[in-house]
Amino acid sequence: MDKEMIRRCTEAMNEGRMSRRKWLQLMLASGLSMSTISAMLANTGVLVGRADAATPLRVFNVPKFTGFVYFELAKAGGEKACKELGAQQIYIGTTTADVEGQVHVLQNIVPQRPDCIVIAALDINAPVPTLKQARRRGAIVVTFDADVAPAGRDLFINMAPFDVQARAMLESALANAPDGGKAIWIAPTPTVANFISQKKAIDDLIAKDPKFKSIQFVDTLYANDDADKSYSIGTSAMQAHPDLKLFISGSGISTPAINKAIQDTDRVGKVFATGFALPSTMKTYLSSGTCKQYALWSPYKYGYMATYFAILLKSGKIKNAEGVAVDVPTIGSRTIEEGSVADLSSMLFFSKGHDDFDTATPMT
Amino acid sequence: MIATPGTVLEGSAGSGVARLSVSQLSKSFGGIHALRAVSFDIAPGEIHALLGENGAGKSTLVKIVSGLHVADHGEVFLDGVPRLFRTPMEARRAGVVAVYQDPKLFPHLDVTENIFMGVQPLHRLGTIDRRRMYDRSAELLCDLEAGLSPTAMVAGLSIGEMQFVEFARAMAEGVDRLLFLDEPTAALTPSETERLFRVVRRLRDRGTSIVFISHRLEELEDLVDSVTVLRDGQHVTTRAAAELDEAAVVRLMVGRSIEDLYPGRTELAAETPRAVPSHLGEVRLSVRGLAQRGVFENVSFDVRAGEVVAMAGLVGAGRSEIAQTIFGATPPTSGQIFVDGKLTKVSNPRQMLSLGLAYLPEDRDGEGLIPRLSIMRNLVLPIMGRLSHFGVVSPARERDVSRRYAADLQIKAQTIDQAVATLSGGNRQKVVLAKWLAMNPGVLILDEPTHGIDIGTKAHVHAIVRSLAERGLAILLISSDLPEVLRMGDRVIVVADGRITGVFSRADATQEAIMSAASRRRELGR
Amino acid sequence: MKRRSTPGALQAESLVVAPLNRAGVGLLRNRALGVSVFLVLLGLLFSGLAPNFATLGNVNTIALNGAILVVVACAEAIVVITRNYDLSIGSTVALASYVGLDIVRHFPHAGPILILAPVAIGTICGAINGVLVAYGRLPSVVATLGTMSVFRGLAFLYANGGQINGSDLPPWVERTATSHIFGISTLLLVASAVVVLASLMLGKLRIGRQIYAIGSNPEAAVFYGLNARRVVFTAYTMAGMLTGLAAFLFAARASWIVPYLAQGLELTALAAVVVGGVSVLGGSGTALGAAIGAVTLATLDNGLVLLGASEFARELMQGAAIVVAVVVDALLQRRLRMVLKMMRDRRFS
Amino acid sequence: MIRRLPGWETTLVVLLVFAGAVASFTSPFYLSFDQISYSLQQSIAVVGLIALGLMAVVVIGEIDISLPAIMALGNILFAQLSQAGFSVWLAFPLVLFVCGLCGLLNGVLVVLLGLPSLAITLGAMGVYRAIALLLGGQQGFADFLPGYFWLGSASISGIVPVPLVVLLIAALLFGFVMHWTVLGRALFACGLNARTAFLSGIRVYAVKIVAFTIAGAMSGLASLVYIGQFQSARADNASDMLLFTVTAVVLGGVDIFGGRGNVVGLILSLLLLGTLENGMGLANVSGSVQTLAIGTVLIVSVLIAQAGSWSTVMKRLGVNS
Numbered sequence A: 001m002d003k004e005m006i007r008r009c010t011e012a013m014n015e016g017r018m019s020r021r022k023w024l025q026l027m028l029a030s031g032l033s034m035s036t037i038s039a040m041l042a043n044t045g046v047l048v049g050r051a052d053a054a055t056p057l058r059v060f061n062v063p064k065f066t067g068f069v070y071f072e073l074a075k076a077g078g079e080k081a082c083k084e085l086g087a088q089q090i091y092i093g094t095t096t097a098d099v100e101g102q103v104h105v106l107q108n109i110v111p112q113r114p115d116c117i118v119i120a121a122l123d124i125n126a127p128v129p130t131l132k133q134a135r136r137r138g139a140i141v142v143t144f145d146a147d148v149a150p151a152g153r154d155l156f157i158n159m160a161p162f163d164v165q166a167r168a169m170l171e172s173a174l175a176n177a178p179d180g181g182k183a184i185w186i187a188p189t190p191t192v193a194n195f196i197s198q199k200k201a202i203d204d205l206i207a208k209d210p211k212f213k214s215i216q217f218v219d220t221l222y223a224n225d226d227a228d229k230s231y232s233i234g235t236s237a238m239q240a241h242p243d244l245k246l247f248i249s250g251s252g253i254s255t256p257a258i259n260k261a262i263q264d265t266d267r268v269g270k271v272f273a274t275g276f277a278l279p280s281t282m283k284t285y286l287s288s289g290t291c292k293q294y295a296l297w298s299p300y301k302y303g304y305m306a307t308y309f310a311i312l313l314k315s316g317k318i319k320n321a322e323g324v325a326v327d328v329p330t331i332g333s334r335t336i337e338e339g340s341v342a343d344l345s346s347m348l349f350f351s352k353g354h355d356d357f358d359t360a361t362p363m364t
Numbered sequence B: 001m002i003a004t005p006g007t008v009l010e011g012s013a014g015s016g017v018a019r020l021s022v023s024q025l026s027k028s029f030g031g032i033h034a035l036r037a038v039s040f041d042i043a044p045g046e047i048h049a050l051l052g053e054n055g056a057g058k059s060t061l062v063k064i065v066s067g068l069h070v071a072d073h074g075e076v077f078l079d080g081v082p083r084l085f086r087t088p089m090e091a092r093r094a095g096v097v098a099v100y101q102d103p104k105l106f107p108h109l110d111v112t113e114n115i116f117m118g119v120q121p122l123h124r125l126g127t128i129d130r131r132r133m134y135d136r137s138a139e140l141l142c143d144l145e146a147g148l149s150p151t152a153m154v155a156g157l158s159i160g161e162m163q164f165v166e167f168a169r170a171m172a173e174g175v176d177r178l179l180f181l182d183e184p185t186a187a188l189t190p191s192e193t194e195r196l197f198r199v200v201r202r203l204r205d206r207g208t209s210i211v212f213i214s215h216r217l218e219e220l221e222d223l224v225d226s227v228t229v230l231r232d233g234q235h236v237t238t239r240a241a242a243e244l245d246e247a248a249v250v251r252l253m254v255g256r257s258i259e260d261l262y263p264g265r266t267e268l269a270a271e272t273p274r275a276v277p278s279h280l281g282e283v284r285l286s287v288r289g290l291a292q293r294g295v296f297e298n299v300s301f302d303v304r305a306g307e308v309v310a311m312a313g314l315v316g317a318g319r320s321e322i323a324q325t326i327f328g329a330t331p332p333t334s335g336q337i338f339v340d341g342k343l344t345k346v347s348n349p350r351q352m353l354s355l356g357l358a359y360l361p362e363d364r365d366g367e368g369l370i371p372r373l374s375i376m377r378n379l380v381l382p383i384m385g386r387l388s389h390f391g392v393v394s395p396a397r398e399r400d401v402s403r404r405y406a407a408d409l410q411i412k413a414q415t416i417d418q419a420v421a422t423l424s425g426g427n428r429q430k431v432v433l434a435k436w437l438a439m440n441p442g443v444l445i446l447d448e449p450t451h452g453i454d455i456g457t458k459a460h461v462h463a464i465v466r467s468l469a470e471r472g473l474a475i476l477l478i479s480s481d482l483p484e485v486l487r488m489g490d491r492v493i494v495v496a497d498g499r500i501t502g503v504f505s506r507a508d509a510t511q512e513a514i515m516s517a518a519s520r521r522r523e524l525g526r
Numbered sequence C: 001m002k003r004r005s006t007p008g009a010l011q012a013e014s015l016v017v018a019p020l021n022r023a024g025v026g027l028l029r030n031r032a033l034g035v036s037v038f039l040v041l042l043g044l045l046f047s048g049l050a051p052n053f054a055t056l057g058n059v060n061t062i063a064l065n066g067a068i069l070v071v072v073a074c075a076e077a078i079v080v081i082t083r084n085y086d087l088s089i090g091s092t093v094a095l096a097s098y099v100g101l102d103i104v105r106h107f108p109h110a111g112p113i114l115i116l117a118p119v120a121i122g123t124i125c126g127a128i129n130g131v132l133v134a135y136g137r138l139p140s141v142v143a144t145l146g147t148m149s150v151f152r153g154l155a156f157l158y159a160n161g162g163q164i165n166g167s168d169l170p171p172w173v174e175r176t177a178t179s180h181i182f183g184i185s186t187l188l189l190v191a192s193a194v195v196v197l198a199s200l201m202l203g204k205l206r207i208g209r210q211i212y213a214i215g216s217n218p219e220a221a222v223f224y225g226l227n228a229r230r231v232v233f234t235a236y237t238m239a240g241m242l243t244g245l246a247a248f249l250f251a252a253r254a255s256w257i258v259p260y261l262a263q264g265l266e267l268t269a270l271a272a273v274v275v276g277g278v279s280v281l282g283g284s285g286t287a288l289g290a291a292i293g294a295v296t297l298a299t300l301d302n303g304l305v306l307l308g309a310s311e312f313a314r315e316l317m318q319g320a321a322i323v324v325a326v327v328v329d330a331l332l333q334r335r336l337r338m339v340l341k342m343m344r345d346r347r348f349s
Numbered sequence D: 001m002i003r004r005l006p007g008w009e010t011t012l013v014v015l016l017v018f019a020g021a022v023a024s025f026t027s028p029f030y031l032s033f034d035q036i037s038y039s040l041q042q043s044i045a046v047v048g049l050i051a052l053g054l055m056a057v058v059v060i061g062e063i064d065i066s067l068p069a070i071m072a073l074g075n076i077l078f079a080q081l082s083q084a085g086f087s088v089w090l091a092f093p094l095v096l097f098v099c100g101l102c103g104l105l106n107g108v109l110v111v112l113l114g115l116p117s118l119a120i121t122l123g124a125m126g127v128y129r130a131i132a133l134l135l136g137g138q139q140g141f142a143d144f145l146p147g148y149f150w151l152g153s154a155s156i157s158g159i160v161p162v163p164l165v166v167l168l169i170a171a172l173l174f175g176f177v178m179h180w181t182v183l184g185r186a187l188f189a190c191g192l193n194a195r196t197a198f199l200s201g202i203r204v205y206a207v208k209i210v211a212f213t214i215a216g217a218m219s220g221l222a223s224l225v226y227i228g229q230f231q232s233a234r235a236d237n238a239s240d241m242l243l244f245t246v247t248a249v250v251l252g253g254v255d256i257f258g259g260r261g262n263v264v265g266l267i268l269s270l271l272l273l274g275t276l277e278n279g280m281g282l283a284n285v286s287g288s289v290q291t292l293a294i295g296t297v298l299i300v301s302v303l304i305a306q307a308g309s310w311s312t313v314m315k316r317l318g319v320n321s
Helices: A002-015 A020-043 A069-085 A099-112 A128-136 A162-176 A193-208 A227-240 A254-264 A279-287 A299-314 B058-065 B088-093 B111-116 B130-143 B159-172 B190-205 B246-254 B319-327 B349-354 B364-368 B375-387 B395-408 B425-437 B455-470 B482-488 B511-518 C018-029 C031-049 C056-081 C089-106 C108-135 C140-159 C171-178 C186-204 C206-216 C218-224 C228-253 C265-275 C287-306 C311-348 D007-026 D033-059 D067-083 D088-113 D117-136 D162-180 D182-199 D204-230 D242-251 D263-282 D287-307 D310-320
Strands: A058-062 A088-091 A116-119 A140-144 A155-158 A181-187 A215-222 A246-249 A272-275 A293-297 A325-328 A332-335 A341-343 A347-351 B020-029 B032-042 B047-051 B073-078 B081-083 B096-099 B178-182 B209-213 B226-231 B234-240 B283-292 B296-304 B308-313 B334-339 B357-360 B443-447 B474-478 B491-496 B499-505
Touching: A058 A069, A058 A099, A058 A299, A069 A088, A069 A299, A099 A116, A099 A128, A099 D033, A099 D204, A099 D263, A116 A128, A116 A299, A128 A140, A140 A299, A155 A299, A162 A193, A162 A215, A162 A246, A162 A272, A162 A293, A162 A347, A181 A193, A181 A227, A181 A254, A193 A215, A215 A227, A227 A246, A227 A254, A227 C056, A227 C287, A246 A254, A254 A272, A254 A279, A254 C171, A272 A293, A279 A347, A293 A299, A299 A325, A332 A341, B020 B058, B032 B058, B032 B073, B032 B226, B047 B058, B047 B190, B047 B246, B058 B096, B058 B178, B058 B209, B088 B096, B096 B159, B111 B130, B111 B159, B111 C206, B130 B159, B159 B190, B190 B209, B226 B246, B234 B246, B246 B511, B283 B319, B283 B474, B296 B319, B296 B334, B296 B474, B296 B491, B296 B499, B308 B319, B308 B455, B308 B482, B308 B511, B319 B349, B319 B357, B319 B443, B319 B474, B349 B357, B357 B425, B364 B425, B364 D182, B375 B395, B375 B425, B375 D182, B395 B425, B425 B455, B455 B474, B455 B482, B474 B482, B482 B511, B491 B511, B499 B511, C031 C287, C056 C089, C056 C186, C056 C206, C056 C228, C056 C265, C056 C287, C089 C108, C089 C140, C089 C228, C089 C265, C108 C140, C108 C171, C108 C228, C140 D242, C140 D287, C171 C186, C171 C228, C186 C206, C186 C228, C186 C287, C206 C218, C206 C228, C218 C228, C265 C287, C265 C311, C265 D117, C287 C311, C311 D088, C311 D117, D007 D263, D033 D067, D033 D162, D033 D182, D033 D204, D033 D242, D033 D263, D067 D088, D067 D117, D067 D204, D067 D242, D088 D117, D088 D204, D162 D182, D162 D204, D162 D263, D182 D204, D242 D263, D242 D287, D263 D287
Parallel strands: A058 A088, A058 A116, A116 A140, A140 A155, A155 A341, A181 A215, A181 A246, A246 A272, B032 B234, B047 B209, B047 B226, B096 B178, B178 B209, B308 B474, B308 B491, B357 B443, B443 B474
Antiparallel strands: A293 A347, A325 A332, B020 B032, B020 B073, B073 B081, B226 B234, B283 B296, B283 B334, B491 B499
16 A cells, blocks of 8 residues: 555645646536536426416326336326326426435426426325425325325325225226236335225225135235246245245236246146236237236326326316316316325226227226 | 577677676765765676675666666676666666575465576467476576476575576576676575575686676685775775785775775764763663564674674674664564663564654654654654653644654754655664654664765764763664774674674774674684 | 476485475465355255255356356456455446447347347456556556446446337347357356456466566566556456346347346456455465356355345345455465465475 | 645635535526525535544544445434334434444454455445334434434524534534644544654554444434434435445545645635536436536546546556556
């Protein structure tokens, strides 16, 4: 270490005091790099919605994380609603499902005095203080896909009441394995609120409706919404339960990954993985018969409805009160229920031949 | 071109052209003239000894010829052709290699890999031909009688064995013209030394010139063909070995009367030898049976207040290790240390400092100073605690302490906030001295205090040491500079190979006596 | 490979030190042996605890999960042997897999030759790390921490919200992950080929031995005339190439490719390398050791999943594995030095 | 002390103004006092406290990448203690103690075993993160007792946010310790030349372990501020705070090999990075581009610090590669 120190200090000595010229040179170089970075940012189109006060209502769409096709579709839906109602959507979010990251994004939105914030929250509590601040400054906050504590938002658009979700998943399960059998429930983590409620609704439905009695859950596994983890959990679980029939999951990431595991360990036809998933990720499995049917709501309509309600609330066309009904184009009439929650509930079933949003068969 | 054993190289002995000829070679390091216009020749196929005291310029000459340093002026001729080597690799390719005292090898790899690193024999398709490499390595090791297995891990080798690996590497790369061995026998056992000499003789018979740099005069007697003696960077003589006996060589190496010590330097010549102090205080430091396995054993001596005990010996005799063990930097395997009569229990530098024992290390920049810190910061480093109150440093007190000592020791610097790295060698040494004096120690151990500093500062340091002794400090002065030992030491302890081989009072301490005690070997027992 | 014994009779009094050093070599060289013993014990433990651990299917699963980690562990090992680190492996996989597979998507009929696309991108990323560490003289931690975020950012910028689905890739991509040759999964063959090639490079090529030399004693390199900077640069470039290959395997195996792929893979790679006996102090360790370390981690992971342990157990195991392996490595090195010193003293006292 | 790059601090000030100008150009909402104070409080208060701790470790020539994980552990401890009914006055010293202990453990392993601190703290990161997951499980905590949020979210007379005041006080305290106390001098001495320090009577091992402990404790303090800001605690908090912290320390002129660095530089670099992030945030720049920009700043600042000047950087990269 000493030789290194001597070398560096002699180097330091002969460079010693920064001559005026060298100091300017350093300044120029650093300044240059700073300006190139900001210039790059300014015009790469990444810079979305350069805000100035005069434009119409500004709606900020904040997904759980960017780069996931589910939220890209919701963004497109939101875009359409804004165009119809003369507003401007700004889509901004973190790249990873990082709670703080999302709160930082919100903290950067608040000073821009947003008119509406449409958000899929990563945590029930973390965004609340910042969302409260936004609402104090007159912003309407509508949550979708995952709710926050009521104090943090004006309205929550639920994809569907949990019993509707449960029915959609169980019917898909039977479509795959008409005479039911052993099943495993896959959720991201043991504590995510809507997955807990989904499972409870499923258990109630199995107890209540004889049609689903043949499905018995033998285990619950957690895949952390990670494709790789779901794959390895799926393969391991199939070993652990040789007579397993069904994987049911409400996570759009786990369902396709386990289908791939089924394909790779050539158990097609013996074991099925269904529940909610995205068409783009399930096309191959529908065509290869690995999975006969799964369900999902349309994220496009989901984004559209959430933004539609947000703009109406902000522009005062409707009041945020229980029982207020709104006729949402292409979706139908939806009412704000108690606790200011409204349901999208336009479930779709996807099967071979009906494998994307426009050809999917709506659930009755 | 790997020299196959048995063939004699062209330009061997007797064909007139010198294998190595050095003319007017000079080199100085910041004010210190290591070499002053040195010229001499070495014939091909000859074992040549390069002798001289510490600091006589031997190592500098070797480093220049072997490409580690570049001379200020003067020329180097190899087989009559002028050559200039800027890197060790260039010298190696020209057939010149130097083996230093601490060989530079790769501990995690085995002997063969270290020999052939970078020059491994390859198959046609470029992969290493391991079979041929290990055979060749076994051949070389056997040829050198190194008694090493080609697959032995270098981490497990002794210094001696590592040197054999370096020799094997030199031969593997076909280095067959000039081989410098810098203090090779310092760490060797007698049997290893014999083996080394057998190999050197065989290399010579094959036409390689070998230059031995060593102090071990008695070892070289029946080995060396010719001798060159350097003193204070100047060429004294080059003679055939037969013409000189050991005493004559010693006289040449050191033989200058005290008076004409440094021609033309009045203040040094005027230095009168220290008057033997009339009264001596009580024993401040006493060491009993101190030992460090494999380095030194049963070292016992006392140092009284007001006394300067000089510890002489050759490089690698273990004196620095003894000092560092006393100072608590390395734990001893046995022995006791008493400071002011009290036995010190678990020892570490901090504890010894609190007992008033200070140690000025030999490696000034590596262990004595922090080059990038200012003079003040370095000076107050050991006494920061004392000068502060409740842990908060007081710059005022630090500033005046360092200004006082800087003036006291006449450290030449613009301000005491100047980084130490910008000072000359002499001034840096004064800063380290000031650093220890500032804590007014009872016992002061100085390890090569005047090594590598200019003559003027050297005299000043001597004066400082003398005044400290008069003030009652007990001083242990470790030095390889014989005149310094003679002039400063009230008593002289000579250490060789980790053992005390002689204690001389001021009266019977002569250069010859010290030199022969210093080079007495453990077994030869002459 | 038996080395021919030393030719010619040794002089009587010269000590034959070969046997004494055998213990020394044994201790440091085949650390990989120690890890494989640990792996076997782990296997036995889990087959005892989890009923269907020891089934052929499960072993195949471990092999599949471990194969990619083996390739990445070899990449990291090459760098760690030179006494440097590479924290950008995860981001390189993300960038190389997304951009590489996007190229594959645009030229579907070009066939398997396009595997070179992700490999090339990985090599470029490795070269950038090499330039920063070797020639820019940046400490490897800071340099690769920086490139980790730069490569990840570039992956997201390039993807711009999109993703590549398994369906719109030519079939040969997926076949590489799922096909079998003489019954063995191609992933396994590719991984073992990488281990063999890396071991050959490290063992048989000059550059490989110089990688060990630089890691063992950087100062000595000057005296040997080795160009330390070029060696470190080459090590990072090779690591990048292997990471590019791993990126392709990652993409082939995943059902769709997104820029947030392989997050934290560098931590698992480092854990595998350290558990596999590659010393963090540089100069020792083998590609095979790193591979065994990777398989050990994959086994650990699989066992925990079968035992139903939750997410934290995986992270705890990985962190604990690094700390324990590094501490064991330090104690082993210290004990080795002590053994060698004791042998030396016995020889000469 | 050699000021190798005296211009470093002044360079940061000029860049800060420059970044501010660019930010106000790209978004009209930037130039308002409460916006700037609000965003700075959110972005650099927590990271700043951890960066101060990290500086102590980097000055002695080591590194500790487990600090964000220790903070996450602190968050969960606060949540558990709050649920167990402890008041913040009791919980705070407890968490400081535990986080300091984690730092101490890192120090002991690095110093006594002589191991590279990256390897040890890399493993420690996994272990502390796992312990946080063990205690806190996957879900977040939100119902804290009153008083827990004060430090992170209150503001003095509505204007000056408390977290920034806490950061300022911590910075002043650190500046005092680093430059005016025996411990601080010892830290620099160990970083520059541990052997000389040892031979000058400095307890090198003890000083290094203290540095690691201070870093751990600072993460504990950062944890309380974090709780206030996010009013919730999760085991996977601060998952990518490491890059920002290391960049802040290196950009602040702290020599990565140890022995040099001061608090003023660190605070200026925090302000600069905070402004950069705020500017990009207001311009709705996507998260990935922000990490890209910060990663670039990290590499460029170390390149310049290593080479001493831009020309040497070009010469080194240009000539050799």
